[in-house]
Amino acid sequence: MFEDEIVKILKNEIKVDAEKIRSVLEVPPDPELGDIAFPCFILSKELKKNPNQIAKELEQEIKPTGVIERVQACGPYLNFYFNNKKISEVILKEVLKKKEEYGKGKKNNKVVVVEFPAPNTNKPLHLGHLRNMALGESVSRIYEFLGYTVKRVNLYNDRGIHICKSMLAYKKWGNNKKPNKKPDHFVGDYYVLFARKAKNNPKLLEEAQELLRKWEKGDNKVRALWKKMNNWAYKGFNETFKKFGLKKYDKNYYESKIYTKGKKIILEGLKRGLFEKDETGAVIVDLDKLGKKILLRSDGTSVYITQDIYLAKKKFDDFKFDKSIYVVGNEQIHHFKVLFKVLDLLGFKFAKNCYHLSYGMIELPEGKMKSREGKVVDADDLIDKMIELAEKEIRKRGVIKDEEEIKSASERIGVGALKYYLLSYSASKNFVFNPEKSISFEGETGPYLMYSLVRAKKIIKKSKKRIDYKNIDFKLLNSKEEVSLIKKLGEFPEIVEKASKTYSPHILCEYGFNIANLFNSFYENKPVLNASDENTKNARLMLVTTYIYVLTSCLTLLGIKTVKEM
RNA sequence: GAGCCUGUAGCGUAGUCUGGAUAACGCGGCAGCCUUCUAAGCUGUAGAUCGGGGGUUCAAAUCCCUCCAGGCUCACCA
Numbered sequence: 001m002f003e004d005e006i007v008k009i010l011k012n013e014i015k016v017d018a019e020k021i022r023s024v025l026e027v028p029p030d031p032e033l034g035d036i037a038f039p040c041f042i043l044s045k046e047l048k049k050n051p052n053q054i055a056k057e058l059e060q061e062i063k064p065t066g067v068i069e070r071v072q073a074c075g076p077y078l079n080f081y082f083n084n085k086k087i088s089e090v091i092l093k094e095v096l097k098k099k100e101e102y103g104k105g106k107k108n109n110k111v112v113v114v115e116f117p118a119p120n121t122n123k124p125l126h127l128g129h130l131r132n133m134a135l136g137e138s139v140s141r142i143y144e145f146l147g148y149t150v151k152r153v154n155l156y157n158d159r160g161i162h163i164c165k166s167m168l169a170y171k172k173w174g175n176n177k178k179p180n181k182k183p184d185h186f187v188g189d190y191y192v193l194f195a196r197k198a199k200n201n202p203k204l205l206e207e208a209q210e211l212l213r214k215w216e217k218g219d220n221k222v223r224a225l226w227k228k229m230n231n232w233a234y235k236g237f238n239e240t241f242k243k244f245g246l247k248k249y250d251k252n253y254y255e256s257k258i259y260t261k262g263k264k265i266i267l268e269g270l271k272r273g274l275f276e277k278d279e280t281g282a283v284i285v286d287l288d289k290l291g292k293k294i295l296l297r298s299d300g301t302s303v304y305i306t307q308d309i310y311l312a313k314k315k316f317d318d319f320k321f322d323k324s325i326y327v328v329g330n331e332q333i334h335h336f337k338v339l340f341k342v343l344d345l346l347g348f349k350f351a352k353n354c355y356h357l358s359y360g361m362i363e364l365p366e367g368k369m370k371s372r373e374g375k376v377v378d379a380d381d382l383i384d385k386m387i388e389l390a391e392k393e394i395r396k397r398g399v400i401k402d403e404e405e406i407k408s409a410s411e412r413i414g415v416g417a418l419k420y421y422l423l424s425y426s427a428s429k430n431f432v433f434n435p436e437k438s439i440s441f442e443g444e445t446g447p448y449l450m451y452s453l454v455r456a457k458k459i460i461k462k463s464k465k466r467i468d469y470k471n472i473d474f475k476l477l478n479s480k481e482e483v484s485l486i487k488k489l490g491e492f493p494e495i496v497e498k499a500s501k502t503y504s505p506h507i508l509c510e511y512g513f514n515i516a517n518l519f520n521s522f523y524e525n526k527p528v529l530n531a532s533d534e535n536t537k538n539a540r541l542m543l544v545t546t547y548i549y550v551l552t553s554c555l556t557l558l559g560i561k562t563v564k565e566m
Numbered sequence: 567g568a569g570c571c572u573g574u575a576g577c578g579u580a581g582u583c584u585g586g587a588u589a590a591c592g593c594g595g596c597a598g599c600c601u602u603c604u605a606a607g608c609u610g611u612a613g614a615u616c617g618g619g620g621g622u623u624c625a626a627a628u629c630c631c632u633c634c635a636g637g638c639u640c641a642c643c644a
Contacts, residue, residue, distance in 0.1 A: 023584070024584095024586090026586075026587095028587070029587060029588075029589090029590090030587085030588085033587075037586095037587085039586055039587085041586070041624070041625075044624075045624090050624090051624085074587080075587070076586085076587085076624095077586085077587065120644085157644070160643090160644070161643090161644095162644085255644090278641095280642085282641085282642060283642095284641060284642085285641085286641090287641095289568095289569080290569090290640085291568095291569095291640055291641065292641040293641050293642095294641045294642040295641090295642090296642080297642045298642070299642090301642090303641090303642055303643085303644095304643070304644050329638090330570085330571065330637090330638060330639090331637095331638055331639065332638095332639085332644090333569095333570060333571080333638075333639070334569080334570080334638090334639050334640060335639090335644090337570090338641095358571090360571075360572080360637085360638090361637075361638080363637090393606070394606095396606095397604080397606075399604065413606090424579075424580090424592095425578095425579070425580095426579090426580080428571060428572075429571085429572070429579085430571085430572070430636090430637060430638085431578085431579095432578095434578095437577085437578090437593090438578090440592095440593075440606095441606050442592090442593085442606055442607090443591095443592045443593055443606095444578095444579085444591065444592040444593085445592085445606080447606055448592095448606065448607085450606085451604080451606050451607075452606095452607085454604075454606095455603075455604060455607085456603095458603065458604070459603050462603065463603090502583085506579095506580080507580095510579095510580065510591085513591080513592085514591090517591090520607060520608065521608070521609090523603075523607080523608085524599095524607070524608045524609085525608085525609095527602070527603065528603060529602095529603050530602065530603070544603095565604080566604085566606070
């Protein structure tokens with residue numbers, strides 16, 4: 001926020017371009033050492049002096065101006081100290097003026113398409129989907145916040161042999177029953193049943209394949225069953241999406257509608273000599289380091305990537321996106337490299353704006369999740385368990401009395417804890433999920449941030465009277481608790497920017513925890529309502545108010561809902 | 567065989583892109599703090615040869631090489 005001033009000052013003293021100066025500026029490891037440091041190493045070669053001496057000389061020559069109060073050499077570093085009163089004034093006034101808009105980007109005309117979580121319709125969602133959804137939703141919100149128009153899309157893998165398996169099991173043993181439980185779970189049960197029965201009866205797989213052939217021919221009965229079961233799946237998914245706090249999808253794509261498409265694009269590419277035909281008649285592309293890839297089978301039918309090529313173009317036609325983000329697990333890294341390369345070969349300009357946001361797998365202490373064997377952490381079960389645990393904690397504390405409020409707060413706290421947990425890892429990391437130990441409500445967790453917000457809000461609520469923030473004496477906010485919190489609040493806009501550029505919600509998790517942590521120290525040590533005098537009280541109230549705006553924004557970007565009390 | 571990802575206190579992670587000051591945070595230990603705005607909180611303390619080994623550099627968790635361990639992937643599965 002204030003680095004420009006330092007760059008300007010240094011530029012007058014040394015012959016290094018602004019860009020370079022800015023890039024080496026850093027935040028000292030200890031606040032005692034100042035706010036911004038300029039390491040003088042880069043000058044020592046050119047000036048043939050040791051950096052300590054350079055720092056000393058610069059210290060003599062530079063006269064503090066503006067928000068800079070003091071310049072001090074410390075070894076090879078030249079440390080700049082801000083005038084706390086001045087930067088407090090700038091930051092707090094800025095937040096208070098913009099309120100929930102603080103850190104927001106100006107509305108631009110750019111469109112970002114985010115695809116997630118692309119489930120199969122033969123079984124319910126699991127923990128992996130929750131990680132996917134938490135990431136997809138958060139990234140969507142971050143881009144929206146920065147002024148982009150975000151289109152959330154989902155792709156349903158609604159056809160294929162796996163779907164036919166659950167269909168067959170239902171046909172054989174379902175007795176035409178209607179779901180007596182959450183409908184996607186009902187469907188999933190038949191998928192597991194199929195796997196169990198097929199273990200001792202290989203003929204079942206043949207039957208499922210026969211079912212798939214009938215489906216492809218458009219057999220009325222098979223299609224009707226397929227529709228019925230898929231609708232159960234969708235109904236169940238939608239409940240989970242809602243419970244997990246996803247915003248509505250702008251568009252759903254269905255594999256059944258596109259799985260034969262894309263052929264035309266490939267054949268045109270073949271005509272233009274981009275691809276070749278092998279001796280069997282299959283269309284292939286040689287991508288050098290990425291290897292070869294079949295684009296059309298020898299019988300002329302599409303493979304998976306064929307429809308993905310079609311879908312990529314369809315998305316572009318539908319939304320004219322400036323960026324298209326695929327939230328998909330890291331086992332498909334190679335697939336997306338190939339996809340984007342082929343799109344590029346085909347001459348689609350949007351190819352370079354496609355991004356695969358890949359994330360690591362979640363394993364259980366006993367090993368990988370296997371849905372066929374029912375060895376999964378089910379999404380709904382986990383969400384429900386979190387909500388239950390949250391409710392237990394709420395009742396233990398007894399702050400909330402109203403039953404409706406308890407229910408609503410349990411949901412928000414349980415889901416908030418889960419989301420924070422899933423988002424706090426860098427996406428690329430695999431991790432082991434331990435149901436007993438993984439998610440807690442204390443320490444660096446979602447509820448920690450939520451609780452800190454509740455305390456802040458309570459202060460404002462209790463203060464009752466409206467405060468005139470025009471006549472605040474900012475030098476009263478001079479304790480280390482206050483100053484460090486204010487400085488951190490000032491970082492919010494750049495933090496959001498960084499999170500968007502690197503598709504990294506975990507940066508916001510960490511930031512939210514940092515400000516909550518600083519606020520809690522402030523809360524512990526600096527009474528607001530019982531401050532020693534009225535001016536101090538008002539200044540602190542202003543700080544609390546701005547904190548509420550920033551933390552609320554931060555939580556919203558993570559997809560975490562807030563509560564009034566807890 | 568090749569490519570990509572991961573390896574940081576007992577445990578879980580951030581920091582690696584863009585090299586800089588005593589490697590940061592949470593959990594768990596240990597020692598404290600509720601007559602004062604909600605203790606889902608706060609304070610203090612112990613705990614790390616940053617997977618191993620080389621190299622580059624004034625300076626390496628960070629860059630390069632190499633080895634080890636785990637995961638994922640490599641043309642008609644999705």
